[in-house]
Amino acid sequence: MDTLEFIQIRKFIVKLGKMLHKYGTPAFRLEAYLTEVATYLGVRSAFISTPTSLTFVLWSDRHEDEYNSAARLQPGELDLNALSRTDELAIALLSGELSLSEADKKLDEIDAMPSPYGKLVTFCAFGLATSAFAMLMGASVSEIAWSGILGLLTYIWCLWATRSKRVNLMLEPVTAFVSGLATSAIGSYLDPGINIPLIVLSSVIILVPGLALTMGLAELASRNMVSGTARVMDALMQLFKLYFGAFLGVASGFALFGANNYEPAPSLPYWATWLSVLLLCIALIAIFRTRPKHIIWGILASFVAYGVTVGSSQFMDQNVATFVGAFALGVFSNVFTRFANQPATIVSMHGLIVLVPGSKTYIGLNSFISGQNFVQADHIGQDVFLIFMSLVAGLIFANVVMPTKKAL
Structure with missing residues (x-):
């Protein structure tokens, strides 16, 4: 040479x-x-x-x-x-x-290639993703609608952050603050009795770093100590900034518009849970910029991960069921690699989104600070830790049973 x-x-x-x-x-x-x-x-x-x-x-x-x-x-x-x-x-x-x-x-x-879906489609995808998450959390119809509307506002802030370094530095807290303030105003003047913390969480769920936490733990498991530690700490700081912004926004909203008395409203039937997973998958296609030829694979990965987890939870503990779901997702992703000769990451990220407990981490932080749960969640801290460990272990076991042909 x-x-x-x-x-x-x-x-x-x-x-x-x-x-x-x-x-x-x-x-x-x-x-x-x-x-x-x-x-x-x-x-x-x-x-x-x-x-x-x-x-x-x-x-x-x-x-x-x-x-x-x-x-x-x-x-x-x-x-x-x-x-x-x-x-x-x-x-x-x-x-x-x-x-x-x-x-x-x-x-x-x-x-230099732009997103294949454009800004308008991505804008709609943010609204769809936040609505689907609220539906997955058992929100009422009005709460789902408000979550979607505020999710559109989140995209506007994200778009602004790509053009302004100052906005990019404060993206997480200012987005959560505006969502908390707007939700408080909605609860006071337009729709009294709504679940304000749930709507705020749903509206900023795209920014909640559950996936980054999982990736960081996976790096630590593979003995990439520096990268894993840095990624985990960065994700935790993002989470803290989001929570502080939401806390400040809701507190300011209550001071300006008056406190909101939560009145539980009927949730959608159980079948809506599966519909929410489908809608979330569709939204993630534009948000993750998935190529059209991989769309079906991505949707299947989400349903494999969620379906196996839900099915397994009928016979075993929820945390163990998450391990089984992550294992099935890992095997499916590696099968995709063998068929399509493409990185397993392309489909595994879609499935991980419906499994990672980023929202539970946020809920646990809220419970720790305020002493109140805005959704039914017992032993949230232990559940978050066990689910993260189950996810990482499931993916590692899947790579042993069905080795990937690609490093990506």
Whole structure:
């Protein structure tokens, strides 16, 4: 390998690593995948990934050429469309269908690619997702409607945050504050007796870091200590900011508009739970930017995870049932990888969303601080811990029973 070829290879690997980090790839998957690509391209390598940095060490077989690089990066966000296309590009490169220069150019094209669903569809998806979550939590019809409306407001703040660094820094607390203030006003003037904390939680559920907590624990389980600890602490800080914003918003609303006396309203029948899972799946397609050819797989993954968990809970403890659901999801995701030759993350993220206890973490924090539950939830702290552990263990066992063919 001459020096010019080594330079081309290391430029491609560095760009590939930064892009995969930007798309929210966990550290243990990112490091393993980059190692595979580097090995295929004929260079030795070592990588260290954290939520805010990425270190590359590359050298040729006999150390004729060496390269070290450390990049300071912002925590990535899930973009399944770009992740899928980047993986296809790497496959084409390794199979000889593309040259390094062509692959490098296409990486730039993928990075500049907008969401395949556009802002209007994503705007509607936020409203649908928040409504579906409220339905899943047993809210009444009016509470579901208000959750959807305020979910649209959450998207406006998220869109504003992409254009303003100041808004991005305070996104979680200010969004929760506005939702709490608006819900208090609704409870005082438009719809007295609504469950204000539940509506506030539903309206900001997209920002609740349950998935990030699960990914952080999975990184810790894979002995990525630095990345896992950083991701868990970052997720906890996001959760604290959300709760403080909601607490301040509701308190300010009560001071301005008067206190709300909660009057329980009839929930939708049991079949609405399954409808809410379907609606949530549909909304996540746009929010996660899932490619059209993977939509059916993503919806099936959600129903596999939720259906197996609900079915298992009829015969065993809920926390053990979550382990079984996560195990089934892991097996299904790895089967998807073998059929579609795409990263398991593409479908596993859809299923994890209906399993991760991010909302329970928020509810537990509320119970700890205020001493009150706004939904029926006994032993919430123990349940959150056990569910997180069950999720991680289920995915690990699934990788042993049905090994994935891809690191991603």
